[in-house]
Amino acid sequence: MSGKKRVDIQNLTKSCNEVLVMSFLKDGPKHGYQLALFSEDPAGGYFRFKYGTLYPILHKLEKQGLIKGLWSDEGPRGKRKSYCLTKKGRAWLKKEKVVWREFMQRFKQVIGEGESE
Amino acid sequence: MNRFAEQLRMIDGMLDIPQPSRSRVILEISADMEDLYEHYIGQGLGGEEAVKRTIEEFDISAESIDAIAEVHDSPLKRFLDRFSAGTRSALERTALSVTMIPVVILALMLSRSGGMFGYSGIWKWPLLFGVVVAVALGTTKWYRLFVLKDHNIRAVRKRLNAAIYISLGQLATGFIGMYFDLFQTWMKSSSDKVRTIMYLAHWLQRSSALLSTAMIAAIMSGLIWIVTSGKAASIEQHEAELILDSEGESP
Numbered sequence: 001m002s003g004k005k006r007v008d009i010q011n012l013t014k015s016c017n018e019v020l021v022m023s024f025l026k027d028g029p030k031h032g033y034q035l036a037l038f039s040e041d042p043a044g045g046y047f048r049f050k051y052g053t054l055y056p057i058l059h060k061l062e063k064q065g066l067i068k069g070l071w072s073d074e075g076p077r078g079k080r081k082s083y084c085l086t087k088k089g090r091a092w093l094k095k096e097k098v099v100w101r102e103f104m105q106r107f108k109q110v111i112g113e114g115e116s117e
Numbered sequence: 118m119n120r121f122a123e124q125l126r127m128i129d130g131m132l133d134i135p136q137p138s139r140s141r142v143i144l145e146i147s148a149d150m151e152d153l154y155e156h157y158i159g160q161g162l163g164g165e166e167a168v169k170r171t172i173e174e175f176d177i178s179a180e181s182i183d184a185i186a187e188v189h190d191s192p193l194k195r196f197l198d199r200f201s202a203g204t205r206s207a208l209e210r211t212a213l214s215v216t217m218i219p220v221v222i223l224a225l226m227l228s229r230s231g232g233m234f235g236y237s238g239i240w241k242w243p244l245l246f247g248v249v250v251a252v253a254l255g256t257t258k259w260y261r262l263f264v265l266k267d268h269n270i271r272a273v274r275k276r277l278n279a280a281i282y283i284s285l286g287q288l289a290t291g292f293i294g295m296y297f298d299l300f301q302t303w304m305k306s307s308s309d310k311v312r313t314i315m316y317l318a319h320w321l322q323r324s325s326a327l328l329s330t331a332m333i334a335a336i337m338s339g340l341i342w343i344v345t346s347g348k349a350a351s352i353e354q355h356e357a358e359l360i361l362d363s364e365g366e367s368p
Contacts, residue, residue, distance in 0.1 A: 052181030059188040079141040
């Protein structure tokens with residue numbers, strides 16, 4: 001077995017959600033509600049987040065220093081919190097992308113690409 | 118007035134994390150609910166339907182709330198949050214005042230005696246530097262809070278924790294200086310055993326002066342952190358209470 005990083009199969013959904021949130025943030029800061037709206041999802045709403053799932057992920061990533069929460073006062077609209085990637089977060093995402101691409105490739109090998117039952 | 122006050126109160130009741138973290142989570146969720154509501158209005162939905170859809174979308178389960186609590190909870194954070202004036206109970210605030218006031222008075226009396234600072238040796242300079250940095254930090258924050266009346270919490274909290282680290286560093290400096298001096302005293306007394314008692318007496322005098330100076334410096338830096346973070350916490354809590362206390366308005 002090589003020491004190469006692999007996708008954590010036991011926590012597949014959790015790690016997948018983290019990578020998705022980080023990927024959605026790579027183009028610039030976004031509010032929580034923007035992340036949850038399917039319009040932000042390049043896959044056309046396939047990976048839509050429920051708010052209940054989103055907040056623990058955002059807060060965990062912020063605690064780990066991978067994203068940064070920015071409070072801004074938007075006058076009569078009140079305070080809003082948006083999130084953006086940190087330098088550490090960008091580096092993390094770059095590594096994770098490699099890991100996930102390999103995972104998907106292997107997964108397709110196992111289930112058989114393009115086969116219909 | 119907040120149209121989602123009822124839902125926010127429910128989340129607040131289930132969220133078992135200390136203040137001010139709880140207020141911050143509530144403020145964030147409240148802002149996102151409002152934004153989603155406006156999004157639905159922008160899509161052409163009526164007010165009532167937009168509220169209904171927003172509430173449905175934000176149906177945060179007990180499991181999710183536990184997951185948020187898990188992220189925010191740590192024994193150290195819980196301990197530090199308890200020091201924020203806005204989040205302590207009246208009994209805790211009284212106990213802290215009763216403890217701190219005599220310590221501050223004693224520290225001022227000792228510092229006025231003059232000689233103590235001189236007896237602290239070279240270790241007094243890093244302690245003094247720490248106080249200058251902490252006071253400069255506190256002054257900029259207090260100027261923003263009390264003169265400019267700018268309640269931008271992000272700006273107030275930025276680098277504020279440096280004050281508590283300075284305070285801990287000052288205490289550590291005092292102890293390191295005391296042990297370093299003890300080592301030097303042992304070196305001297307081992308080559309001149311006749312004067313051992315005299316060396317020890319001098320060490321005791323220098324050490325007590327150094328530790329007292331370190332404590333005064335640490336108290337000053339610590340107070341700057343307690344007062345400023347307490348004010349920031351009370352602003353956050355006040356904002357969250359405004360949202361939670363407001364009656365749900367009709368859409």
